[in-house]
Amino acid sequence: MVWLNEAQHYLDAGGGLGERIAAALHSLLTDSAREPVLVLGTLWPEYATAFTTLPQPGGHDPHPQVRELLAGRQTPLPDSFDTTAINRAKALAENGDEQLAHALDHAADGHLTQFLAGAPELLRRYDTASPAARAVLHAAMDARRLGVGLHLPVNFLALAAEDYLTDHELNQASDNWLEQALADLGKTVYGNLAPPCDASACALRAANPAFKQTRRWRHPPTGWRTTSNNMGATSADYSAPRPPSGTAYTITSPTLTGSPAGADGCRIPLE
Template sequence: MRNGGSEPQLSRVMQAPQVGPGPLRDFQCALYEAYLAADSPTFEDLAADASRISDLDPAPGPEVIRACLGDAQLPAQQADAAAIAVILARRAAWNADDFALLIRSLWLKARLTVPLGQPLRLVTDPFALEVHRAIDHSAGQFPHGLPPLPAYVERPHDEQLRQYVTQALKGTSTMAVLIGPSSTGKTRACWEAVQELPDTWRLWHPIVPGRADAALTGLGGIGPHTVVWLNDTHHYLTTPGTGLGERVAAALRALLREPSQAPVLVLGTIWPEHWAQLVQEPGPQDGAEDSHAQARYLLAGTGVTVPAAFTADDLARLHGQAARDPRLLHAARHAEDGRITQYLAGAPALLERYRTAPPAARALIEAAMDARAAGHTVALPHALLEAAAESYLTDAEWDTLGEDWFEQALAYCAAPLRGARGPLTRIRPRRGASAPPQPHYRLADFLEEHGRATRQLVHAPTGFWDALVEHARRPDLTDLAQSAGERGLLAPALRLFTAAYEAGQADSLRAAGTLLHSAGHVDEAIAWYQRANDIGDTASLGLAVTLLYDTGRTDQALAWLTERARQGDPAAPGWLAQLQPGQ
């Protein structure tokens, strides 16, 4: 079995190519020669060069440069290879255009012969593939020298998953998606499944520059006998407002039925609510958008349910393994309701820390829970949390806090427990990555799920919504506004829609009109649609006219359309013709 220890350290300098003869070696050798001629700069220096070259499109980030030069990986995009060539050539005082042209040619030859991914014999670090770390000797109850992962206890879903692996081994491309709540062992089950594949197979985990972008760009380069690792599959298939997720789903469908690329094994994991969102049929109402059609067809027949708890038979098998690993017996004795994997990952301790937290720390955790439930992205800004947490404290609690109350609350939440992350931990940028202007924090997955199940956003304090308006990540504002609107919180929703518009999201005004219309506020809806049309959102014109007409205000509609036509709105004359037939 292939199993690994600590995470590999990334090199800061390029090593001489080690691959055998062929197009990939030619590509690497050309870059290595330029790298030496450029006086062997660090990857951070090269990334800084890229950011300063205004005509470089795209400008590769440090992770792309490190993967290409330090890890000897072929960039997923030809443009990235050419950009790296330009940076090196300029440092080496070479002709940048000529060298970029050469690298483009070598990249194309390598892409046609080198499949994506790493040989499975090199895939030894489960944590790099997002397997959760479990409690370890730092808990003070276990001896040193235990393997990084606890001994594995097979359950019925493992046998189901093995059938997909067997199908791939027989030469047929297939896909399996493990469905279960947070920390139930989905990713670990996938890790164990690939241990049964021969070393001649490869594994590809698309994450750079973003999960969906990487998948869409690279799927055409997948060769036979490859595992495509899609942990948190919804990140690849749900990309609101962009359509990118549907294109990824279509590309995966094409991959699975392409004989020249077979066999491939696509492995994914997903929470039940995301699975339900992707496979749900559109509503019966006329005009309902089928926003996940490709994903629904892709996922049909791929689901493998992973229970949240161990059954009696599972626990019997666990006790059979306990002699090999004391962590299993410890979990069996302390886990509630058979939730072994959650305990091993520290979930019960997370809940305990939350429930027994001092007022300021509890307020901070609840603000983070509500922000995630409202639709904010995983990375929660420092300013948002500080402004929101204050509103969760009573006057008496607030008056007793010291000046450094927020720093103390952060420290309480960040402290690790039983080998797992604390409730709220700072996101540390990787070496060479650009740092955000303020710290960002991530809420523990189990607490996020717990908050969704137990808390009601309608009871969130007013200050919480004020903090979102002022400090939430700007691209999230429209989703946050929709979330408030779905809960009947019209005033916060409209403030968030306004903030989204001010942040450059023009369609937010139309979305506000639709929310008001659905809530029965027709006059306000018309006003927002008209406001959206005034700034060039042509789709809002028809919505406003339809509402005016349906409510018997044809004269008002005609007057408004006449003014819009006078101002040069190209859609207005057509609507005038419909409302004034024969004129």
């Protein structure tokens, strides 16, 4: 058995090596004297398309051996688990598979494979993010936890994120620090996961593992009062002292008020 995880790393190796690997694998699979043989690999659709697309007449053909290897040997996989597969996964989780149980709790729309593949790298990106990118994430995370809508305007993030940066970090930041931060945050990882941002709008979803696991609650910085007022919150007081344990914020759009746990409204408990 030959296992090729992320097969593009082998089949697209430079200097002709990828073609030689493909030819060797094809020879292995078609040599009856060497049976039984199983070659199993994973390949993202965009790479499969690039490898199997015929060149223009007279054009350069960079992957003839890879195309021959893949011909009739691809098995498309669905993007998400169906109900039957989800139920099987739940049974495994109940029998002690903690990683699968965690994925079931956090993955959206049955995308367990994407979560298992991408979540660790996404959390690593959070840990190694630039100060500006982390400030944008923190501003968005606190906004979501305080009941701000799912789609966060860039001008809100630009104003709010500055209060998560130190004076030194602000002095070191470039003039286009926000654009750079959003570009960094928008890059996908394994499983096509990323905090989904672009230069015109930012939709940071609470289901994203980085938002659920990376930070315990912290009271937003003082500048949130100004930022929230600029966004239309007329009586929010984000800079008030931290309420005692057992108190929750009640969101009464667009106002935030301290209220005892158990009061009506959308409550965000302070941990």
